[in-house]
Amino acid sequence: MSRLAPYAQIHSSPDGPGDDGPGDDRPTAAQIVRDQNLVGKLQGKVFFITGCSSGIGVETAKAIHSTGADVYITARDMKKGGNVAKDILSDNGPGKVDVIPMELDSFASIKAGAAKFLEKSNQLNVLINNAGVMASPEGQTKDGFETQFGTNHLGHFLLFQLLKPTLLASSAADFNSRVVVVSSVGHRGGQIHFGDFAMKKAGYTPWKAYGQSKLATLYFATELDRRYGNQGLHSMSLHPGGIATPLQRHLDEETLKMNDQPEVKAYMKSPEQGAATSVWAAVAQELEGKGGVYLEDCAIAEPQQDSGMLSSGYAAEAFNEENERRLWEESLQMVGMSE
Numbered sequence: 044m045s046r047l048a049p050y051a052q053i054h055s056s057p058d059g060p061g062d063d064g065p066g067d068d069r070p071t072a073a074q075i076v077r078d079q080n081l082v083g084k085l086q087g088k089v090f091f092i093t094g095c096s097s098g099i100g101v102e103t104a105k106a107i108h109s110t111g112a113d114v115y116i117t118a119r120d121m122k123k124g125g126n127v128a129k130d131i132l133s134d135n136g137p138g139k140v141d142v143i144p145m146e147l148d149s150f151a152s153i154k155a156g157a158a159k160f161l162e163k164s165n166q167l168n169v170l171i172n173n174a175g176v177m178a179s180p181e182g183q184t185k186d187g188f189e190t191q192f193g194t195n196h197l198g199h200f201l202l203f204q205l206l207k208p209t210l211l212a213s214s215a216a217d218f219n220s221r222v223v224v225v226s227s228v229g230h231r232g233g234q235i236h237f238g239d240f241a242m243k244k245a246g247y248t249p250w251k252a253y254g255q256s257k258l259a260t261l262y263f264a265t266e267l268d269r270r271y272g273n274q275g276l277h278s279m280s281l282h283p284g285g286i287a288t289p290l291q292r293h294l295d296e297e298t299l300k301m302n303d304q305p306e307v308k309a310y311m312k313s314p315e316q317g318a319a320t321s322v323w324a325a326v327a328q329e330l331e332g333k334g335g336v337y338l339e340d341c342a343i344a345e346p347q348q349d350s351g352m353l354s355s356g357y358a359a360e361a362f363n364e365e366n367e368r369r370l371w372e373e374s375l376q377m378v379g380m381s382e
Contacts, residue, residue, distance in 0.1 A: 065286075065313035070341060072106035072318035081326055085110035086137055088218070089166045090325065091206065092116050093147065093199065094174025096123040099225075099283055102318035103173060104140070105131050107325065113138045115160055117145035117174065147174050147198030148184040150378065157205035167209040169325045171223040172199040172260070178249035188377070189241040191252045196259035199224070201378040203267070207276075214275030219332055222278040223324040224264040226257045226337070231347065231358040233258030235366055237373070258361070259370060261337060266367040268334035277334030279324050284340070286317035337361060 076082055090107050094100040095116035108114045108131050118124025124142035131140050141163060145156035160167075175195045184193035203210075203222060214220040233254025236245050242252055264280035271277075323341045324330065337344045337357045347356030360366075375381060 064311050065316065067316075069312060069316050070319045071313070071315040072102050072322040073109065073315065075319050075322045075341065076106050076109050076326065079326055079328060081110045083109075083111040083136065085112040085326070088112040088168045089164055089213070090114050090169045090171065091143075091160060091167055092171040092173055093145065093202070094118075095127055095142075096120055099286060099314050099318040099321065100173045101127050101130075102314045103171060103321045103325075105134070106318060106322045107169075107171075108132075108136050108138050108140060109134055110326065111137045112168075113141075113164070115141045115143055115164070117143045117147075117156060119144070119146050145202075146185075147202075148176075148190065148194045150186050150198075150201055152185075153198055153201050154205065157202060160206070161209065165209065166213045167206055167220070168213050168218060169221045169223065170203065170206060170210060171225070171321060171325055172202070173225045173321065174199075175225065175256075177227075177229075178253050180249065181247045181252075183241075189247075189252060191249075191256040192240050192259060195253075195256035196263060197374060197377055199260065200263055200374045201380070203263075204375075204378065204380050207271075210276050211271065211274055216275075217331075219275045219277055221325060221330075221334070222264065222267055222276070223321055224260050224278060224280040225283055225321060226260045226264070226280040227253075228282045228339075229254050230258040230261050230361060233358075234360075235259060235262070235370060237369065258358075261357075261361055262363070262367040262370050263374070264337075265335050265362060266371045269364075269367070270371075272334050277332065279330070279334050279336050279338055281320045281324055281338040282344070283317045283320055284312040286312050286314055 090112050092100060092104050095104050096118045104114050104116050116124060121142060121144050128140040128142050143156045143160050146152040176191055179190050182190040184190055188197055210220040232250060235255060235258060236242055239245055261280045264278040267278040320338050320341050324338055339355060345356050347354060347358055
């Protein structure tokens with residue numbers, strides 16, 4: 044049986060849904076926009092997307108720009124970001140593309156980038172937390188936090204807090220503001236090490252630290268929706284799929300060889316397909332007014348049924364109200380903010 048979710052089964056090619064690897068019939072980000080009948084229809088809306096120098100961030104931004112919206116993208120390397128912006132603008136759509144310099148492993152950079160955005164726009168309808176690092180060697184952010192937890196979770200948590208007033212003010216009855224959080228199936232190997240986020244006591248390993256960071260992003264999205272959903276600000280997290288991008292820069296040769304296995308090849312997506320769930324989360328009309336869910340393959344995911352690496356679904360610990368609330372409160376302290 045195909046792993047494809049209902050959206051892909053309904054909207055793929057007339058020949059039936061594919062499960063044959065990158066470039067098969069699973070939907071692309073651009074197809075999501077077309078299927079939602081949103082090409083050129085979101086003029087006046089503003090989207091902010093982190094991590095758009097390469098990978099699915101680029102494809103997410105391209106698809107969003109095709110709606111006619113204004114798109115702000117972040118990049119560590121402004122030259123790369125500028126080239127991406129130029130490429131996106133080649134669609135000749137009405138919306139603008141602006142590049143904001145930002146390093147998610149630096150609170151100072153995040154604050155400066157958020158301030159720069161707010162100088163340019165007093166509106167923000169959708170924030171897409173896309174940037175991230177994966178399985179990196181043990182290290183620290185500029186502010187002394189474990190690299191993956193600090194970048195994937197705390198950096199985006201701080202960014203949200205800085206942009207929250209604008210997201211709330213921009214929400215409308217017919218288009219509630221959204222925060223889309225790119226998490227990962229890797230959350231299933233994660234555990235939040237309260238009191239030991241750097242995993243000094245638990246023992247640092249790249250994959251366990253990655254799992255912790257991605258479970259943290261899932262908790263963040265769920266708690267955000269709980270706190271602000273009744274004010275017209277919703278959030279959801281997602282697994283984009285397996286995609287060969289620069290995100291894999293820290294993987295060793297043995298791990299990368301797994302991509303050559305037939306079952307893994309079939310599971311993998313192209314960047315265009317990997318961005319599809321992010322775009323669906325950002326613009327799907329069937330998600331209007333909804334949040335607090337975890338998505339995969341352009342559908343609301345179900346609990347994980349088996350332990351296979353390529354199986355679908357979320358872990359039992361993915362939704363834990365007590366831990367979500369605790370992580371939120373402790374994250375506020377770590378970034379030096381209050382509600």
